[in-house]
Amino acid sequence: MSGAALVIAPTRRAGPGLGFMLGVAILGLTLLVAVFGPSLVAADPLMQQITLRNTPPDALHWLGRDHLGRDVLARLVAGTRISLAAAFGATLLALGVGAGLGLIAEALGRWPALLVFGVFDMVRAMPSILLALTLMVALGIGMGPLVLALGIAFAPHMAVVARAAWRREAASGYVAAARVMGASPVATLFRHVVPNIAGALVTQAAIIMPRAITTESVLSFFGLGVAPETPSWGRMIAGATRFAEAAPHAVAAPVVALCVVTLGFALVGDRLRLALDPLREQRR
Amino acid sequence: MTLPLALLRQLVLLAAITVAVFLLIRIMPGDVVDSLALEGSLDEEAVTALRADLGLDADVPTQFRIWAGRAIQGDLGMSLRFNRPVAEMVTASLPTTLRLSALALGFGLVLGIGLATAAALWPRWLLPAAVEALNLWSIALPTFCVGLAAILLFSVWLHWLPVIGQSLAPVVILGIDIAGQIAKPLHEDLKEAATASHIRTARAKGLSPARIVLRHLLPNALTTVVALSGLILAGLIGGALTMEVLFGLPGLGTLAYQGISGRDYPVIQAVVLVFAIGVVAVNGLTDLAQRALDPRLRR
Numbered sequence: 001m002s003g004a005a006l007v008i009a010p011t012r013r014a015g016p017g018l019g020f021m022l023g024v025a026i027l028g029l030t031l032l033v034a035v036f037g038p039s040l041v042a043a044d045p046l047m048q049q050i051t052l053r054n055t056p057p058d059a060l061h062w063l064g065r066d067h068l069g070r071d072v073l074a075r076l077v078a079g080t081r082i083s084l085a086a087a088f089g090a091t092l093l094a095l096g097v098g099a100g101l102g103l104i105a106e107a108l109g110r111w112p113a114l115l116v117f118g119v120f121d122m123v124r125a126m127p128s129i130l131l132a133l134t135l136m137v138a139l140g141i142g143m144g145p146l147v148l149a150l151g152i153a154f155a156p157h158m159a160v161v162a163r164a165a166w167r168r169e170a171a172s173g174y175v176a177a178a179r180v181m182g183a184s185p186v187a188t189l190f191r192h193v194v195p196n197i198a199g200a201l202v203t204q205a206a207i208i209m210p211r212a213i214t215t216e217s218v219l220s221f222f223g224l225g226v227a228p229e230t231p232s233w234g235r236m237i238a239g240a241t242r243f244a245e246a247a248p249h250a251v252a253a254p255v256v257a258l259c260v261v262t263l264g265f266a267l268v269g270d271r272l273r274l275a276l277d278p279l280r281e282q283r284r
Numbered sequence: 285m286t287l288p289l290a291l292l293r294q295l296v297l298l299a300a301i302t303v304a305v306f307l308l309i310r311i312m313p314g315d316v317v318d319s320l321a322l323e324g325s326l327d328e329e330a331v332t333a334l335r336a337d338l339g340l341d342a343d344v345p346t347q348f349r350i351w352a353g354r355a356i357q358g359d360l361g362m363s364l365r366f367n368r369p370v371a372e373m374v375t376a377s378l379p380t381t382l383r384l385s386a387l388a389l390g391f392g393l394v395l396g397i398g399l400a401t402a403a404a405l406w407p408r409w410l411l412p413a414a415v416e417a418l419n420l421w422s423i424a425l426p427t428f429c430v431g432l433a434a435i436l437l438f439s440v441w442l443h444w445l446p447v448i449g450q451s452l453a454p455v456v457i458l459g460i461d462i463a464g465q466i467a468k469p470l471h472e473d474l475k476e477a478a479t480a481s482h483i484r485t486a487r488a489k490g491l492s493p494a495r496i497v498l499r500h501l502l503p504n505a506l507t508t509v510v511a512l513s514g515l516i517l518a519g520l521i522g523g524a525l526t527m528e529v530l531f532g533l534p535g536l537g538t539l540a541y542q543g544i545s546g547r548d549y550p551v552i553q554a555v556v557l558v559f560a561i562g563v564v565a566v567n568g569l570t571d572l573a574q575r576a577l578d579p580r581l582r583r
Contacts (some may be wrong), residue, residue, distance in 0.1 A: 122297045125567055126560065127518035129525060134304070134556050137544065214426040218526055221428070223545050237432065241530075248440045255432045259425055266424035 023267025030261055034081040043071035045078040045231045057249055066236070066250040067243040075231040076253050082232040086146055087212035091205050093151025098158030099201055103194070106166045107185040117163065124156035132215050136224040143226050150215055154208045161204040165197035199276030206272050210265035217258060233258055287575065294568045301560040302355075305553050306348055334364075355557070361550040365542075370554045373539060378558070380535035381528065385520045387455040392462025392516070397502075397509065400467045404474035405497055415467045422464025427519070428526045430457050435530060454527035461523070462516050466509055473505045507577045513570045521559055 038045075048068045057064040057072075064072050098120070105116035123131065132153040139145035169175060170193075178188040213233070219225040220234025221241070228235060233254040240250035354361070360370040399418065403411035434453050477483065478501065486496045528537035536555050543551030 122293070122300060125294075125297055125514070126301070126563055127521045129518070129522040130556065130559055130563075133525070133540075133544075137549075137552055138307075214428060217426075218428050218522070221526065221529070222541055241432070244436060244440050248436050251432060252436055255429050255436070259429045259433070262426060262429070263424040266420060270420075270423075 017271065019267045020271040023264045023269075023271070026260055026264030027268060030080060030084065030264065033077055034084045037077035038081060041071075041074045041077050043074035045070065045074040046229065047071070053247075056247075064247065064249040066240050066247060068239075072236075072250050072253050075236055076233075076257060078231045079233045079236055079254065080257065082143075082226065082230060083213055083216055083234065086143060086150070086216050086226065086232065087209050089147040090150030090154060090212040091209045093147060094154040094158045094208055095201065095205060097151060098155035099162035101155075102159035102162045103166055103189055104186060106163055106170075107189040107193075109185075113163075117159065120156040120159040124160065128153040128157070128211070129215055129218060132219060133222065133224065136219055141224055141227055143230070146216065146219070146225050149219075150212045153215070154212060157208060158201070158204055161200055162197070165200040166193060169193050169196055199272075203269065203272045203276050206265055206269040210262040210269075213258065213261060217254075287571070290571050291568055294564045294571075297567075298560065298564045301564075302352065302557065303348070305557050305560070306351055360554040360557075363548055363551050365546040365548045365551075370550045373551065374536070374554050374558055377534060377536045377539045380533050381524045381537065384451050384454055384458075384524060384528065384533060384535060387451065388458035388520060388523065389462065389516065391455055391459030392466070393509070395459060396463035396466040397470060399463065400470035400474060400505075401497055401502060403467075403471050404478065404501070405493055407475075412471065415471045418460070418464040419468040420464075422461045427457050427461050427523050428530075430461075431527055431530045451531070451533055454523065454531050454533065458520065458523040458527060461519055465515055465519065466512050469512065470505055470508050473508045474501055477501050477504055507574060510570055510573050510577060513566060517563060517566050521562070 048070055049065070050068060053065060053067055055065045066072055066075070101116055102120065105112040132149045135149035135152060136145060139149055166189075174192055175188060178192055179185075183191075216225055216232060217234035217237055220232060221238045223238070225234050226232045228239075236254040237251060237258075240247060240254075244251050351361075358371050360374065362368070363370050363373060366373065396418075399411065399415055403409075403415045431454065434457060438453070474497070483496060483500060486500050487493075491499075524535055525537040525540060527533070528535040529541045532538075536558060539551060540555040542548065543555060
């Protein structure tokens with residue numbers, strides 16, 4: 001007890017840390033796999049060889065085969081593209097609906113803002129996994145409904161960040177100057193404010209993106225998400241879990257991929273927050 | 285926001301969710317009965333009977349009135365697959381979910397608050413790094429993944445213990461996730477509060493650091509934990525959905541899983557409604573607790 005003291009820990013050092021570099025490497029590699037991977041892997045991710053089901057990894061099939069005898073590596077690579085595309089689409093939709101609608105409403109004045117954020121704040125009270133699940137039940141399975149459900153589920157989280165950033169900017173001189181010069185609120189918003197708050201939005205996108213990837217997996221696990229035969233990471237996990245005893249490699253591959261990518265986003269996102277959105281740090 | 289207004293908003297949220305949940309089985313092209321009939325499990329007579337039973341033969345406002353009236357009386361309809369009242373299935377599943385959530389919450393709070401406090405007391409030790417590591421853990425590793433990894437590791441590869449069917453692993457996994465989410469903000473709060481003048485006074489009059497933290501710092505920092513309750517709750521609901529199914533616990537998550545895979549819409553409706561009521565209740569309580577803990581909010 002005697003050695004204990006209440007000391008303020010030193011503030012974090014600036015500059016890219018080891019974690020950030022690792023995160024960038026992970027995400028860069030994942031992106032490369034998503035773009036070029038499917039054309040580099042010879043095996044067909046959809047081809048079933050039922051006699052070879054659950055065979056462990058060997059020299060030709062590095063990650064083995066799953067419960068339907070499909071090549072796990074080929075599916076993992078094809079799934080990288082699908083899972084990333086779904087999450088990216090959902091994040092873009094969340095950005096458009098959440099930040100777009102939220103900012104325009106804020107720019108237009110008190111009543112539109114009250115109306116739009118009344119809805120957003122209400123929806124935000126629901127956990128996004130529950131929202132996405134409910135929406136998917138109503139919309140049915142498939143890539144389109146998946147992106148729509150995830151986008152809507154995450155839009156309120158984007159809207160709240162956009163509103164906080166807008167309020168910070170709206171109090172500053174250049175917004176008042178633009179108003180005095182007679183610029184319309186929406187023109188001011190897109191020409192002057194959006195470039196200034198882009199950092200905050202990108203940071204939030206980096207938080208939403210991995211959550212969208214994970215949510216896709218959970219939805220697939222529940223039999224929702226993309227169509228059952230489509231090789232997304234979530235569908236791979238959902239299909240292989242029942243055969244975990246016989247083919248643990250078929251579960252482990254997508255689970256490890258999912259963990260590594262969310263870790264990559266977490267490492268990069270943490271640094272992005274400090275670099276792109278310094279004001280948020282100061283406000284604390 | 286004043287208290288009545290804040291509570292009113294929670295009620296509006298609940299009403300909106302109720303309508304949304306009601307519309308859930310009516311938004312689809314055709315209706316539930318059609319999609320069930322397509323699977324070939326219903327004959328002509330059963331289709332008409334089921335449609336009447338679900339109230340799908342009336343117009344939408346009438347349907348809603350009947351459905352909501354029944355729901356308020358605790359009648360959530362019959363399961364399409366199990367031929368049991370849905371309310372009965374929900375009450376049978378609820379204890380498992382509540383027990384899992386309570387245990388995970390308890391473990392998470394003890395670990396998170398304990399670690400943050402210890403890190404504030406002994407900042408030169410490894411403890412602040414442990415707070416950071418735990419935080420990164422819960423950001424980077426979704427409980428869904430950790431759960432799957434735990435099954436692979438302990439059940440499939442190590443054959444240590446029957447992981448399936450008992451709640452130790454889910455409680456630990458969810459608890460660590462909660463601890464990681466609260467430890468960092470709490471630690472930062474404690475560090476910041478440590479520079480406040482009443483703490484300086486307490487130190488100047490010779491109180492021990494442990495006493496300062498326990499008596500003067502922690503009570504104030506508790507508002508941080510309460511403010512994070514929405515995040516914690518989201519984690520617990522997501523956890524119930526995934527952990528229960530992964531580890532074979534017969535709770536609401538498993539019920540939702542059965543409902544979705546069997547296209548048992550009354551069951552899905554009921555589970556979503558129960559979770560929504562839970563969210564609204566917790567939000568309302570959070571609001572009350574924040575006002576009780578922080579007099580500044582009462583103005």
